[in-house]
Amino acid sequence: MIPASATVVLAPSALPAVLPAAAWPALRSAEVVYAAADLPGPARAALDAKPAPEPSELVRQRNVVLVAATPDDPAAAALITAGARVIDTPVPELVRAAEVMDRLRSPGGCPWDAEQTHSSLRQYLVEETYELLDAIEEGDRAAMREELGDVLLQVLFHARVAAEDPADPFGIDVVAAELVDKLVSRHPHVFGTGETVHTAEHQQVRWEELKQSEKRRESIVDGVALGQPATALAGKLGHRTGRAGVPLDLFPGGTSEAEKLFRIAAAARRGGTDPEGELRAVAKRFALDVRTAEAAARADGVEPAMLEADGWRHYWPT
Template identity: 50%
Template sequence: MPPEASPDPAARLAELVAVMDRLRSPGGCPWDAEQTHVSLAPYALEEAYELVEAIEAGDRAGLREELGDLLLQVVFHARVAQEHDQDPFDVGDVAQDLVAKLVRRHPHVFADAEHAADDEGRHVAWDRIKRAEKPARVSALDGVPLALGALARTQKLVGRAERAGLAVAPAPAPASDAAGPLGDRLFALVLEARAAGLDAEGELRRTTARWEHAVREAEADAGER
């Protein structure tokens, strides 16, 4: 039986860590015991997408559930990391590093630094602190994951370039004519969306969702005839 729920959030998180430890330990769940960071990676992506879906659907119950599923991924990976023979760390180390990072990257809140005048100023300061923390990065564009979808990655790169004061111009012409014009138009739409303060990825997902709903309705109507 699961332990009785505690009203203390810290105690609830401790219970989660204890349950994960039980599942991973001898006598626990065989499937959990055999997982690795690599085998779990696809689930992290899947849970993140399901969380976004719940948010965009306005599904409060789904939001709560998907946040839990995403939290499970964090706790699971941290538990696996405890077993590393040379560089072990646990969920407490992860939380400690995150707290330190948040404090360090918000000097306008936790230090005596002058408050940035606007959101853009704070973004610029954030990027500057990140570059100082990661000296191996030689470009303002470094660190944007290749695994991001093409649309989301374009948005992220353009935003990084703008905050770094770099010129954002249309993409260079491709080496061949294959698919160049279409790619240029898509890139231009991302720039247009950013200029309008819109999330191009979210806008496309919402439009696709409306289209999908209409197609499913038409499909159901056709099946009833």
């Protein structure tokens, strides 16, 4: 066994520049600080650490600190087996998630993950978003945790694919950094000396004004995602144009069913109603009524497929 003063500090490759506070007393008092072979070069240089000697020599030294990326490094494993104290660096779960995604996408990872592109992943982003939306509407907390994770996976996946782009690569750190910059710049009343915002409505107006200024948009409908569901799109356009003072009588004035639907959805959003959410709620309630009527018919020995109009009216829940 070696003296208890021998210490192994684990600095995971995901956080090579981060060491726990508990490691610093050992680093300051150590006679020698060594870097294991698996420690990234920048971390080794920052610590001014010497390359670790052979394990057989290392275990005979006293009052040493070895900084390693993993406990599997031969030098780290030798010290740990000999009884050295281990100081670990906890890795946040978000960082671990990015590491897992990186491994799945890298050589030796998952063949399916390696083949995906931004285009092939689009359907999953849409599906996972709607599954999360359903969990929120149902108030299912367990499902929300799972579906939020699935949506996060899509963000990590797209960022990992983007990092491989030969012309314009960027990864999850750049995505996160731009998000932070946006949140700070859009909340000057919180992070700066902007005007005081007293209500959520005022903040929403200021958010749109700042966004318009930052992006230098030429049209009030610039930035509206045209690929969103039609009811939500009509509502968004109605809301955006309402802020600009576009009157309702300029909405599509035809008599087609599509034009009528547009006017209803756009006007509803101006009135403070989410047409997409409300319509989905009605549709889900209708689906439940169908199931209830079918169950009532089967209880009477009647197959729902045989029901005619009067039969449906008879079994329809009141």
